[in-house]
Amino acid sequence: MCQLLGMNCNVPTDICFSFTGFQKRGGATDVHADGWGIAFFEGKGVRLFLDPQPSAQSPVAELVRNYPIRSLNVIAHIRKATQGIVSLENTHPFQRELWGQYWVFAHNGNLPQFQPELDGSFLPVGDTDSERIFCWLLQSLRSRFDDVPPAREALFDALHELTTPLAGMGIFNYLLSNGDSLFAHCSTELSYIVRHAPFATAHLKDEDVMVDFSEVTTPNDRVAVIATQPLTDNEPWITMPPGSLWLFHDGEVVAHRLTLPSPFKSLSGS
Template sequence: MCQLLGMNCNVPTDICFSFSGFQARGGATDVHSDGWGIAFFEDRGCRVFLDPQPSASSPVAELVSRYPIRSMNVIAHIRKATQGSVRLENTHPFMRELWGRYWIFAHNGNLIDFAPALDGSFVPVGNTDSERAFCWLLQSLRQRFGDRRPDDAELFDVLHALTLSIAEHGEFNFLLSNGDCLFAHASTRLSYIVRQAPFAEAHLKDQDLTVDFREVTTENDRVAVIATLPLTDNETWTTMPAGSLWRFADGAALAQRPTRPGPARQPA
């Protein structure tokens, strides 16, 4: 399966440290060698880098790992193909426009017999179940709200219902952002950490690299990092319950809803 990486912050922050560990999982420390991509929101714009080559050996990934792009919302993905060939058009994350804002989506999992009717407002370019799900999500949001852009809380309610529908078809871990907040669905596994004062050192699992966040942050900074598996080995990560949808904003986990039967645990 694929691996996901997301970052949500209260101030523009670079993801170089986390991406260095994540990059290694694309063909070096793990088997996810069918392409990679990353998207950075900057105000109303969005930079997207995609490469169907393994991230561990991709010159584009090496550029990104050394380029301190500062963003408040970032989504990255390394691919192990399940549906769709290994081609650029099938490489995550995917981007579309809705309500005058870019939306970014990346998926880890496999959706079986998921063939929703699409009305042409959002059409897949590639042939993955992931892009098809993204197009249907945005189509459903437009059908629900029309030209009215909902607030984040209302959006979360509707997105929760849509996620329940898609999750019936299989594994549906995803990250989704419109640049204002970041939504994360842990269908089977996702973890997160919130870094805030007092900051400390962090050491990557996949590379022998350490950073002292006390030297590169202020006491007001807050950064949430979401990953399929924890990226560091000396920090405490929170495992999201399987079957839960989350909303992150300003570097904090603000809301959680269950997407399968059972009690939901509130974010700390």
């Protein structure tokens, strides 16, 4: 399956350290070699890098690793293809506009039975189940709230309702952000860590690199990092229970709720 990486902060932060280890999982320390991508929210914009080449050998990934882009929300993905050919249009994360906001989505899993009816407001460009799910989620949110973007709590409630039935249909790990918050669903495997004062030294698992966060942060900084598997080997990562949806805002967990698997019902267009 694929690899996910997310970051949510209370101050703009670069993800160079985490991405250094994550990059190696795309064909070096792991077998995920079918493309990679990363999205940085910057103000109202999104800086998106995609490459269908393995991240461990990608010159674009090298640029990202050495380019300290500061962001409040970041989503990255390394692909191991299950549906759709290896191509740029099938490379995660996917990006769409809703309510005058950019939304970014990345998925680790496989839902071959989910074939929702799309009304044309959001359509896949590629042929992955992941992009189809993303289009359906946004279509459903727009149908539910019309032209008025909901408050953060109401959005979390809606995503919980939409996610829960799909959680029983297959592997459905995902990261989703609108630039304000980051939503994470653990279907089988996700972990997170919240770094805050007093900051300590961290050591990557996939490459012999260390950083002393006390030297590059302020006492008020707070950074949450979410990954399919922990990126460091000397920090207390928290394993998310399978079947749980999480809301991160300002670098901390704001809410989490179980998404117990339920039988598939008619979900088309709602």
